[in-house]
Amino acid sequence: MKLKNTLGVAIGSLIAATSVSALAQGQGAVEVEAFGKHYFTDSSRDVQRDGELYGAGISYFLTEDVSLGLSYGEYHDLTSQDPVGAGGHKNIKGSLTSLDATYHFGQPGVGLRPYVSAGAAHQSIGQADRGGRDSSTFANVGTGVKYYFTENFFAKASVDGMYNIDANEGEWMAGLGVGMNFGGSTRQVAQVEPTPEPAPAPIVDTEPEPEPELVRVELDVKFDFDKAQVREESYSDIKNLADFMQQYPQTSTTVEGHTDSVGTDQYNQRLSERRAQAVRDVLVNQYGVESQRVDSVGYGESRPVADNSTEEGRQINRRVEAEVEAQVR
Template identity: 65%
Template structure:
């Protein structure tokens, strides 16, 4: 029988594969299998139970999902009744079953591992010489479950059960079977990382008391004349002190913030505050050499007064640009 010959080829290949290590399970792998199943037929089809022998080939779309095509030939199926005029008793039924199924495998692809699976798909069955219908064809919706045991990366054995529901006659049949197969290709499994020996514990040195970090800070407060954005000569010394501090601590940065008193419209005062902040930034960057990316400028108009805008002295205090920089030193 051709199926038996195919089974012999698979078994022989298994013996030869024991020295192969380049083949592995996983995404992209191809599995070839030969199987034998016992087919339990619906009683109203006028045929006996029988055996199904065949083969399948599957492709792993992922490490867990494969798409399988199979074809099997029925043996030992006979009609339930003797055909009129026959002298040989029940007539033998010829037939075959072709399927396409998707299988979802549980567990991790590896040698010496058990991987249960569930399946679903469709099949087409063709039985010849049935007593009641002659040529009997039907299409099945199929579900199944089973398990594969991988003796190595390549060789596996399978056992499973399938339920077949006819879309033409509403009959339900089932099959139970076993198979053996080979797994070719796929992503090789990563070798386990070597376990490093833990080093001998070293005596811990006595902790060294560290001096707490100190925060140093410099602040800038530049005053402006009414409705002006020019930096006064008297303010250059304070701006230079800020620049020297930032050069001493090059990891620092700052934002110079411009403000106005309440005289004028909100829009005008906003623009004026931005001009004042930009003027101080230009002195820091262009005259005292602080990197431009370390100095930002922002204007807040008249929204953040620090004195009473109802008096001239209070308004003079509010016409300002402020900045501060701090750093931690040991």
């Protein structure tokens, strides 16, 4: 019961931590989680097919999609299958330490992210019919789904298959967990005081009303090679576009992502979509432009504006573009 109470405190702490300022998901992020799993043992050991594994883990994101994680859990409610001596069924204690690589599908951010995993584990567990502990090495495969309620807080459901290499037997677990994601690219944007609008000139009744004038704001954001993170120096340009759209609420725009020609067409198409989505997220989530007024699209490497055979040309082609027009009098 002590471990269950500790787990409850950990879960409560994770939920309370959602009030902390959000840090972006992505490469370099760290996830911590608490979990509980139902453990189905193999039949050759003198253990009932009933038990729970409670524990916690920590993962580091090598890329936006791939993480490497270490977890530790302790078994509870495991008993011997047959009575042991006059004491009846014996309570069996044990622990499981796992190292797993996980690939996440979908885009980082709020919403659903399925995943698959593979790795290895070390199990130390008591023996029902004789003293001491039994140690085994497992090969793990798993699948599951995470739902991110915010950029930081998520819940997960999982199914894990475990192959006991030493005993040549298979086992499996099914579980639930909650966790926190933090420590990705921290965004620190300087607060710029808005320039006050000049007072409008008085209108003289004897003068004709001026003809409408078309004004335009264009955006050109550059990206590092094979990256979809918005550079720090690009935030001021994105803010200018957001301020213009806030001033003219009838406007809308489409954010267009592009890549250079390095890599496959399929990979570059996905990379261009991620770049466009990253700029859209800054406009909507950071600068308050309504989401229905901003679309995003990726064109991959299909629309170069410079020579992809040179480094200078490829740098120019790694971009996101957008423009907004409005008629003013």
